Amino acid sequence: MSNTLNYYNSYFDEYYDKTVCIDMINLYDKFLRYMNYGGDILDLGCGSGRDSFFFSKKGYNVTAIDGSENLARKASKLLGKEVKVCKFKDLDLNKEQFDGVWALASLLHVSKDSIVDVINNVSHGLKDGGVFYMSFKYGDIEYIDCNDRYFNCYTEDSFKDVLKEVKSLKIIEMYKTEDKMQNRDNLVWLNVLCMKNNN
Numbered sequence: 001m002s003n004t005l006n007y008y009n010s011y012f013d014e015y016y017d018k019t020v021c022i023d024m025i026n027l028y029d030k031f032l033r034y035m036n037y038g039g040d041i042l043d044l045g046c047g048s049g050r051d052s053f054f055f056s057k058k059g060y061n062v063t064a065i066d067g068s069e070n071l072a073r074k075a076s077k078l079l080g081k082e083v084k085v086c087k088f089k090d091l092d093l094n095k096e097q098f099d100g101v102w103a104l105a106s107l108l109h110v111s112k113d114s115i116v117d118v119i120n121n122v123s124h125g126l127k128d129g130g131v132f133y134m135s136f137k138y139g140d141i142e143y144i145d146c147n148d149r150y151f152n153c154y155t156e157d158s159f160k161d162v163l164k165e166v167k168s169l170k171i172i173e174m175y176k177t178e179d180k181m182q183n184r185d186n187l188v189w190l191n192v193l194c195m196k197n198n199n
Helices: 001-008 014-018 025-032 050-057 068-080 115-124 156-163
Strands: 040-044 061-066 100-104 127-139 141-142 150-152 169-178 190-195
Touching: 001 014, 001 068, 001 100, 014 068, 025 050, 025 127, 025 190, 040 050, 050 061, 050 068, 050 141, 061 068, 068 190, 115 127, 127 169, 156 169
Parallel strands: 040 061, 040 100, 100 127
Antiparallel strands: 127 190, 141 150, 169 190
């Protein structure tokens, strides 16, 4: 996945400018419906820091991480606090540390061979009853785009198969949305909300 990370380190200004002002309020509302006010949120692959900024302004305690050092630096300026630089596979979370995990358009860069291990690892840091949001491009393919970035796509059925191997998470909502960026009218996203259940 090194080429994917190289893209975000090389084009961080362009990516930041394209994404920082996109309105994601409908996604936020669905996620926060399952959160206690003021809870701890892990923003997994925060990118521009847009979502962390929103949650922080709403009174939540946000920990933001990203694999791109340059994007993390930009996001840190927006948030007024440090964004941790870390790859998903290197995450070392305390047990039951967060009330919610927010992974918008980030885990789609994790290979099919690694996705179960990564989700299990992240779930370790989620409190019992906590909510885990993930989004992926809709489809059943893996591909490399024109910018040499890897993508791993899912449908409802194929992602349910993934979650069968993550015993601590239960799907509470799955829904599709259209892309919010300009000139990507045909792109559809699969959104997944899961709840942690240790029983």
